[in-house]
Amino acid sequence: xTHSIVPAKVYAGVWAVLIALTFTTVAVSKLELGEYNFIAAxxxxxxxxxxxxxxxxxxxxxxxxxxxxxAAGLFWLAIMFVFVLSDYFSRGWQPLGQWW
Amino acid sequence: MNITFEQPKIKESPNYLxxxxxxxxxxxxxxxxxxxxxxxxxxxxxFMIGGAFAVGMRLNLTSPHGLLFSxxxxxxxxxxxxxxxxxxxxxxSIPAVLGNFLIPLMIGARDLAFxxxxxxxxxxxxxxxVAVAAVASGGVDTGWTFYAPFSTTYSNTHVIMxxxxxxxxxxxxILTGLNFIVTIHKxxxxxxxxxxxxxxxxxxxxxxxxxxxxxxxxxxxxxLLGLERLFHAGIFDPKLGGxxxxxxxxxxxxxxxxxxxxxLPGMGVISELITCFSHKAVFGYGFVAFSSxxxxxxxxxxxxxHLFVSGQSMYAGMLFSLLSFMVAVPxxxxxxxxxxxxxxxxxxxxxxxxxxxxxxxLFTIGGLTGLFLAxxxxxxxxxxxxxxxxxxxxxxxxxxVMAYLGxxxxxxxxxxxxxxPEGWARFAALVVFVGFNLTFFPQFILGYLGMPRRYATYAxxxxxxxxxxxxxxxxxxVGYLIPMIYLAWAWNRGPRAPQNPWNAKGLxxxxxxxxxxxxxxxxxxxxxxxxYNYGDESVHAxxxxx
Amino acid sequence: MSLSTPRKRADKEDPLAESDVTLEALHPPELRHHFxxxxxxxESSLLGMWIFLxxxxxxxxxxxxxxxxxxxxxxxxxxxxxxxxxVTLGGINTAVLICSSLTMAMAVHSAQLGKNKALIxxxxxxxxxxCVFLDIKFVEYHxxxxxHHIPGPNFQYxxxxxxxxxxxxxxxxxxxTGLHALHMIVGAGLITTLIVMAARRRFxxxxxxxxxxxxxxxxxxxIIWIFLFPLLYLIGHTK
Numbered sequence: 001x002t003h004s005i006v007p008a009k010v011y012a013g014v015w016a017v018l019i020a021l022t023f024t025t026v027a028v029s030k031l032e033l034g035e036y037n038f039i040a041a042x043x044x045x046x047x048x049x050x051x052x053x054x055x056x057x058x059x060x061x062x063x064x065x066x067x068x069x070x071a072a073g074l075f076w077l078a079i080m081f082v083f084v085l086s087d088y089f090s091r092g093w094q095p096l097g098q099w100w
Numbered sequence: 101m102n103i104t105f106e107q108p109k110i111k112e113s114p115n116y117l118x119x120x121x122x123x124x125x126x127x128x129x130x131x132x133x134x135x136x137x138x139x140x141x142x143x144x145x146x147f148m149i150g151g152a153f154a155v156g157m158r159l160n161l162t163s164p165h166g167l168l169f170s171x172x173x174x175x176x177x178x179x180x181x182x183x184x185x186x187x188x189x190x191x192x193s194i195p196a197v198l199g200n201f202l203i204p205l206m207i208g209a210r211d212l213a214f215x216x217x218x219x220x221x222x223x224x225x226x227x228x229x230v231a232v233a234a235v236a237s238g239g240v241d242t243g244w245t246f247y248a249p250f251s252t253t254y255s256n257t258h259v260i261m262x263x264x265x266x267x268x269x270x271x272x273x274i275l276t277g278l279n280f281i282v283t284i285h286k287x288x289x290x291x292x293x294x295x296x297x298x299x300x301x302x303x304x305x306x307x308x309x310x311x312x313x314x315x316x317x318x319x320x321x322x323x324l325l326g327l328e329r330l331f332h333a334g335i336f337d338p339k340l341g342g343x344x345x346x347x348x349x350x351x352x353x354x355x356x357x358x359x360x361x362x363x364l365p366g367m368g369v370i371s372e373l374i375t376c377f378s379h380k381a382v383f384g385y386g387f388v389a390f391s392s393x394x395x396x397x398x399x400x401x402x403x404x405x406h407l408f409v410s411g412q413s414m415y416a417g418m419l420f421s422l423l424s425f426m427v428a429v430p431x432x433x434x435x436x437x438x439x440x441x442x443x444x445x446x447x448x449x450x451x452x453x454x455x456x457x458x459x460x461x462l463f464t465i466g467g468l469t470g471l472f473l474a475x476x477x478x479x480x481x482x483x484x485x486x487x488x489x490x491x492x493x494x495x496x497x498x499x500x501v502m503a504y505l506g507x508x509x510x511x512x513x514x515x516x517x518x519x520x521p522e523g524w525a526r527f528a529a530l531v532v533f534v535g536f537n538l539t540f541f542p543q544f545i546l547g548y549l550g551m552p553r554r555y556a557t558y559a560x561x562x563x564x565x566x567x568x569x570x571x572x573x574x575x576x577x578v579g580y581l582i583p584m585i586y587l588a589w590a591w592n593r594g595p596r597a598p599q600n601p602w603n604a605k606g607l608x609x610x611x612x613x614x615x616x617x618x619x620x621x622x623x624x625x626x627x628x629x630x631x632y633n634y635g636d637e638s639v640h641a642x643x644x645x646x
Numbered sequence: 647m648s649l650s651t652p653r654k655r656a657d658k659e660d661p662l663a664e665s666d667v668t669l670e671a672l673h674p675p676e677l678r679h680h681f682x683x684x685x686x687x688x689e690s691s692l693l694g695m696w697i698f699l700x701x702x703x704x705x706x707x708x709x710x711x712x713x714x715x716x717x718x719x720x721x722x723x724x725x726x727x728x729x730x731x732x733v734t735l736g737g738i739n740t741a742v743l744i745c746s747s748l749t750m751a752m753a754v755h756s757a758q759l760g761k762n763k764a765l766i767x768x769x770x771x772x773x774x775x776x777c778v779f780l781d782i783k784f785v786e787y788h789x790x791x792x793x794h795h796i797p798g799p800n801f802q803y804x805x806x807x808x809x810x811x812x813x814x815x816x817x818x819x820x821x822x823t824g825l826h827a828l829h830m831i832v833g834a835g836l837i838t839t840l841i842v843m844a845a846r847r848r849f850x851x852x853x854x855x856x857x858x859x860x861x862x863x864x865x866x867x868x869i870i871w872i873f874l875f876p877l878l879y880l881i882g883h884t885k
Contacts (some may be wrong), residue, residue, distance in 0.1 A: 073700035333797030
């Protein structure tokens with residue numbers, strides 16, 4: 001109707017990459033990377049999520065309005081995280097001295 | 101259409117009210133106008149129940165020792181008053197009644213985009229029945245904010261039942277917002293561009309953004325609260341390693357924007373009223389439209405001002421304080437633009453306009469005192485006093501309820517096809533205004549003097565102001581009862597209304613009969629001009645009169 | 647399809663009373679009375695579904711926010727509890743869900759091509775994979791039950807230092823995976839409906855909107871799991 005049909009092999013390719021990334025993320029979690037374990041795990045998760053949204057959910061061919069809404073949703077999620085964490089991360093800070 | 105007031109009795113043309121009869125045609129309707137009326141009746145019932153709790157509280161507070169109720173009962177009274185008024189009256193009031201009824205009419209659509217989802221949302225308001233059932237079976241005493249760990253561990257009342265009620269109401273709110281957004285995007289009539297939309301529609305679009313993006317967060321917060329109450333894992337309990345402030349963050353992430361769910365639609369109504377009864381286009385249409393969207397966005401950045409004294413980091417407090425000041429800017433833009441719209445307009449003092457005047461004055465007081473509270477140093481002193489109480493009643497009751505009543509009067513001819521009695525209506529508007537100020541202005545003073553909220557008793561020196569406030573509340577109560585009576589009368593017996601009794605602009609007045617047919621328009625409209633195109637004649641007419 | 651056809655108000659009894667051929671073409675059976683064109687209806691449904699998914703993002707987002715806060719407060723306890731998460735089962739489940747996403751995408755693909763048999767086949771496969779996921783999830787929950795890792799009065803934890811903190815993590819684990827599983831169950835019910843509709847030949851290459859909508863929902867549930875898996879199961883070495 002509004003969008004052209006994606007060939008099945010694209011779906012199969014995305015599926016293969018997703019499965020590969022699942023093995024990767026398990027393998028990476030076994031390595032001792034300190035803080036980077038978390039960063040690696042989240043990076044892989046974001047890549048996987050983006051793949052699903054872009055191809056399986058066909059955001060690639062969706063209207064720009066839908067893309068705008070997705071961006072807005074992620075922006076609002078970011079607002080929640082940033083502002084909630086701004087409280088927790090600044091709890092331990094020292095009170096302002098006389099520097100001002 | 102030249103229908104006059106003294107029209108002889110003729111058979112009504114088919115409209116949404118008389119096309120079908122029987123309770124099934126109402127309860128299973130997908131007509132947005134009928135669903136709006138279902139909301140109207142249910143929220144009026146909730147308003148009366150919530151009002152009854154307020155009466156109980158004000159009666160109790162006529163004596164410093166508490167006239168009628170034990171402190172435990174008093175706790176339940178203010179809790180149920182808050183929950184019912186906020187979740188079952190204020191949040192659905194204008195969007196679900198007037199928005200539902202008017203948005204398709206205003207944008208030139210036959211219905212909302214998802215009529216069946218609209219019906220589902222309408223049925224979800226029955227969640228309120230669960231809340232009322234919770235009252236009947238013993239009530240709840242946590243305050244409408246459900247603060248943990250009291251609500252999760254210590255309260256012995258029906259917290260979970262009330263939480264379910266709020267969750268279901270939230271579902272209703274989300275579905276309504278979703279429906280409005282899609283409708284406004286996809287269902288506009290040919291020629292109805294974004295900048296020709298009535299400001300009522302803009303404000304509902306902004307409201308819907310908040311409903312859609314905020315409400316799910318309070319939903320999950322309530323789910324976690326219920327699970328915590330069942331399992332006592334300690335997620336919000338400091339004794340078990342949890343952090344109660346996390347609850348407050350998640351709760352206010354929704355509940356602060358929620359106050360804009362309550363006020364933004366009211367602002368939309370006022371924009372319509374002011375322009376219609378000034379017979380003049382809105383001053384600075386773009387500013388008013390974008391200020392709605394700005395409020396929707398900024399409203400999500402300020403919730404921390406509810407946490408100034410609850411253990412939030414000092415730096416986060418400063419950040420939230422600063423951002424809270426910013427949200428005053430778009431609100432002020434609206435007030436200035438309304439005032440500028442009236443300037444040199446030819447103003448008529450019909451009832452809806454009286455409510456609009458009330459809104460502007462009272463909302464301004466409520467908004468300015470909000471700036472006091474956004475200042476950390478002042479907030480520390482007046483936190484949880486009657487000052488806060490008076491502040492938000494000035495915005496919610498003085499603002500939103502005024503706008504709601506104004507809107508109901510304004511669109512009453514469209515909704516029912518009848519006129520209301522103007523004399524009684526003006527009288528009631530005056531009674532509401534006087535009663536409101538008598539009730540809540542003393543509470544500013546009480547709060548400033550240090551009387552804390554949510555207590556059944558108080559120090560004897562506060563008695564005279566409390567009695568004054570209670571007296572005002574009784575006047576306010578009468579002021580709310582009068583419209584219910586004469587509007588019910590007018591619905592059956594009032595004179596027939598013409599299609600456009602106010603000579604207002606807008607598709608709902610110009611293109612659709614009163615009451616509208618099921619599919620809203622006899623001929624689907626095509627829009628060729630901007631909103632509020634009152635032309636210059638009205639201004640010239642005002643100048644000619646001097 | 648010409649939009650120059652005058653828009654006429656549809657009568658209650660017979661929406662096509664005054665129709666001519668052009669208007670009939672504008673009113674295929676799936677087109678609801680208040681829309682003008684099938685395109686408008688499809689775009690509205692798509693936009694509505696995406697907005698609904700955004701509400702779901704915020705819904706789960708609240709829990710992810712809570713998780714982030716506690717993980718930052720109690721990194722050691724969270725690392726300690728992760729040894730009790732069954733990475734093998736969680737990993738298998740991730741793969742199962744990704745496969746079900748593929749079959750769901752293929753179901754939509756078949757619907758687009760109007761291949762009804764393939765559509766039913768892929769929907770049934772998706773449903774089976776969904777049930778496999780839920781079954782494995784049940785096995786995991788059962789393990790937790792046996793080990794007394796269900797938060798509440800019977801909660802036990804070997805390392806006394808982390809008793810309360812571990813309980814919070816297990817609470818989050820059950821809340822997040824539980825709500826995810828609930829979404830899976832709803833999705834399975836929706837897919838069953840689709841199978842029935844497809845068996846009755848309700849879908850065609852011109853109209854398959856429900857398949858597309860529920861496909862979007864199913865992929866979204868998959869994405870939630872893609873984030874839950876590393877956050878809950880793979881935190882062993884991060885301190």
